[in-house]
Amino acid sequence: MNNKRMNDVIPLLLLFVLTIISQGHAHYSLGKEKITHLHFFYQENLNGDHPTAVLVAKPKDTVVNASNLAPFGVVYVLDTPLTEGQDPNSKVVGQVQGLSVSAGQDKTMLVFMADFEFTSCEFNGSSISVLSRNPILETDRELAIVGGRGKFRMARGFANLHTNYMNATSSVVIVEYNVTIFHYE
Template sequence: MNNRRMKNGILLLLLLFVLTLISLGHAHYSLGKEKVTHLRFFYQENLNGDHPTTVLVAKPKGTTVNASNLAPFGAVSVLDTPLTEGQDPNSKVVGQAQGLSVSVGQDKPMSVFMVDFGFTSGEFNGSSISVLSRNPILETDRELAIVGGRGKFRMARGFVNLHRNYINVTSGVVIVEHNVTVFHYE
C-alpha cells in the first residue's frame, strides 16, 4: 500500500512539474518579442547644499563622515537624484534615480546600489529600470547589473556602464555618465 502511495505521489509531482513547464512556456510567449535598447543619461548627484540629492540616513556608531571618509563601512544613504540628457546640470531632466546605497567596503569604499531609474519623459515615460549591484564608487569606470523593470522595461535585464565625468569633493557634486544596455520585451 505504501508503494502505491509513493508512486501516486511521484506521478502527482511529475504532473505538477510538467504543468509548471507548460505554463512558463506560455507566459514566455505572451510577453512578446525580446528587444534591446541602448540609453545614455547623466546622474547629477549633489551631496551638500540646500537641496542634496543623496542623504546619509544611518552610520555605524563612533564613525565620522567627512571629505576623506564619505562612506564608512555600514553607512546607509538614500537618494533621489535627477537624470539628465547632458552633462550640464541644467540640461533636460529625463528621469529620477531613487533608492539606497549601503557601504559594504571595509578596506576601500564599495557600496551595494539598489536603485530605480524612473523615466519621466520621452518614449519611456512612466517606465523604469531596476538596478541591484555592487558599485566600487572610487573607480572612474564601473558596471552595474539591471535586475528588472516596469512599464516598457517589464522583465528587463542587462547592464549599465558608468563613467564618472566630474567630481568636486568640496562642493559634493558628482556627475556620472550612464550607458545602458537593457533587454526587454515589446
C-alpha cells in the same frame, strides 16, 4: 503504500504538475525580446538646499566628512535626477530613487539598490532596477540591471559608468551612464 497504488498515483501527480506548468506559461506571454541602449547623466549633490543624496545612518563614532563621504557602514537615501547632458541644467529625463550602503572595509565600495524611472520620451513611466556593487572611486565601472517595470518589464542588462566630475569639497558627482537593457515588448 503498495506498488500498485504508487503506480496509479505517479502518473496523476505528473499530469497535475504538467497542467499547472502549462497553465502558468499560457497566461504570461512576454512577447518578443528587445535590446535598448540608453545614455544619460546621474547628477548627485550631497549639499545645498536640495541635496539629492542624504546620509540616514552611520555606525557609532564614525566621522563622515568631505574627505571620507562613505566610510564602512554608512547608508544614503537617493532621489537624484537623470539628465540628457552633463550640464546639471540640461533636460531631466528621469529620477533615481534608492539606497547606497558603504560595504567596503578596505576600499570605498557601495552596494547600490535603486529604481531608475524615466519621465520623458517613449519610456515615460517605465523603470530599470539596479542592484550591484559600485566602487565609486574607480572612474569606469559596471552595474547590474536586475529588473524593471513598464516597457522594461523582466529587464536584465548592465550599465557602464564613467565619472565625469567629482568634487569632494562641494560633494557634487556627475556620472555618465551607457546602459544596455534586454527586455520584452
